[in-house]
Amino acid sequence: MNKVDLVSGWNTLWGGVSDSFSGLSKVLAVIGVAIIVFSLVSHFWQRRRGGAMGGAGNLAVPLIIGALFAGPEVVIPLFLKLAEFIINVVIGLVSSF
Numbered sequence: 001m002n003k004v005d006l007v008s009g010w011n012t013l014w015g016g017v018s019d020s021f022s023g024l025s026k027v028l029a030v031i032g033v034a035i036i037v038f039s040l041v042s043h044f045w046q047r048r049r050g051g052a053m054g055g056a057g058n059l060a061v062p063l064i065i066g067a068l069f070a071g072p073e074v075v076i077p078l079f080l081k082l083a084e085f086i087i088n089v090v091i092g093l094v095s096s097f
Contacts, residue, residue: 004087006080014072025073032070035062 018025039062067075 004084004091006084007077010076010080014076028069028072032066032068034066035069036066039063039066 039059043059
């Protein structure tokens with residue numbers, strides 16, 4: 001049975017990009033952490049003032065974007081591993097029929 005492998009492709013791509021631009025990982029990490037901190041501070045500030053009626057839903061998108069920026073070596077491979085698992089299960093179920 002062939003297994004789908006998305007992570008090795010990402011690692012190859014990210015390795016080439018990060019080798020070409022030496023400080024890219026640090027810049028992305030700073031931007032990601034800034035997005036996370038800004039979104040958390042603004043969310044809690046709005047809640048303090050009686051706003052932020054959207055709840056945690058308004059907070060989820062900036063946190064995900066910040067996490068993707070802050071840790072592309074970790075976060076994206078985790079999502080790809082999950083996608084690999086789902087794809088391989090579906091392929092296994094389809095091929096068993």
